[in-house]
Amino acid sequence: MRLTHLNALRALEASLRHKSFTAAAEELGVTPAAVGQRVRSFEEYLGRPLLQRTRTGVVPTDEARRVEALLQSGISSLSSALEQLRHADRADQLSVTLPASFAEHWLAPSIWEFYRRHEDIDLRLDASNRDVDLLTEGFDFAIRYGRATSPPLKEMHLFEDAVLPVCSPDFLERHPINPNLRSLEGIPLIHVENRTSDPSWVGFGGWGAAFGFEPAGLRSGVRYSSFSSGLKSAIDGQGLVLSGVVEAFNAIRTGMLVAPFGPALRCKTEFSYRLIWVADRPRTKLGADFTQWVLEKADIFRRDLSVFLETT
Numbered sequence: 001m002r003l004t005h006l007n008a009l010r011a012l013e014a015s016l017r018h019k020s021f022t023a024a025a026e027e028l029g030v031t032p033a034a035v036g037q038r039v040r041s042f043e044e045y046l047g048r049p050l051l052q053r054t055r056t057g058v059v060p061t062d063e064a065r066r067v068e069a070l071l072q073s074g075i076s077s078l079s080s081a082l083e084q085l086r087h088a089d090r091a092d093q094l095s096v097t098l099p100a101s102f103a104e105h106w107l108a109p110s111i112w113e114f115y116r117r118h119e120d121i122d123l124r125l126d127a128s129n130r131d132v133d134l135l136t137e138g139f140d141f142a143i144r145y146g147r148a149t150s151p152p153l154k155e156m157h158l159f160e161d162a163v164l165p166v167c168s169p170d171f172l173e174r175h176p177i178n179p180n181l182r183s184l185e186g187i188p189l190i191h192v193e194n195r196t197s198d199p200s201w202v203g204f205g206g207w208g209a210a211f212g213f214e215p216a217g218l219r220s221g222v223r224y225s226s227f228s229s230g231l232k233s234a235i236d237g238q239g240l241v242l243s244g245v246v247e248a249f250n251a252i253r254t255g256m257l258v259a260p261f262g263p264a265l266r267c268k269t270e271f272s273y274r275l276i277w278v279a280d281r282p283r284t285k286l287g288a289d290f291t292q293w294v295l296e297k298a299d300i301f302r303r304d305l306s307v308f309l310e311t312t
Contacts, residue, residue: 117289184218191230
């Protein structure tokens, strides 16, 4: 069996359990298309279908039903074996995977506070948007932007998000924006492509439609494939960008960014930020301390954000 088959079996097991590629994708931290492709590749390898695709989800074949329990117990056994090996003599090591933009714009300004509490630890941060499976990869925690997870994962909700336009104070001086006008004609815009799988996340077109802006001024501008590049360009005074409040907040608080339309013209998102770990995984004191620290920082952030969102 090839290594890719293990990923395919994980995708198949989650799809069987949830009866949905979308729900399986949320658990695995990938897109529904990626889950579907993994299952499809495995079906091609076997030479027969295992799932029937429908408008409301997926239906297992009789053969898939017969092996469902074996798949669940097998993956659980593999995960337990990996955890016993991975956690041996690792009391001072902590590994966390999280979105790159979240790590850069929310966690980075405060992570050294936690490190100073535990100066002897080996702290490993995987700041990327890659496909991570907490059950089989060597991570203690994940911070993810998404919907609620399900067993065998456990989570704590951190905070919600919203989308609003931001720019630098210098840009606003050079390109005065009248918050009472519903037009961005002539205003340089920064677009970010493939931002997230959140169905409620809007670009300038969706944001403008939500608040009655003229569509003609919302299409042109510079397009980035990386959100961090787009936000940096806005901080450098290059244009107006649509940002998640979570990622932009520290820059707003320090005066590097401003919200020219105020917090009222924001679009609330469906997904939210969550701290996630494997439910039956042995918990170390360091892991418990990290959980408590993240929750403390999240509580402070929610209070500060609430004050900002209530301003006019």
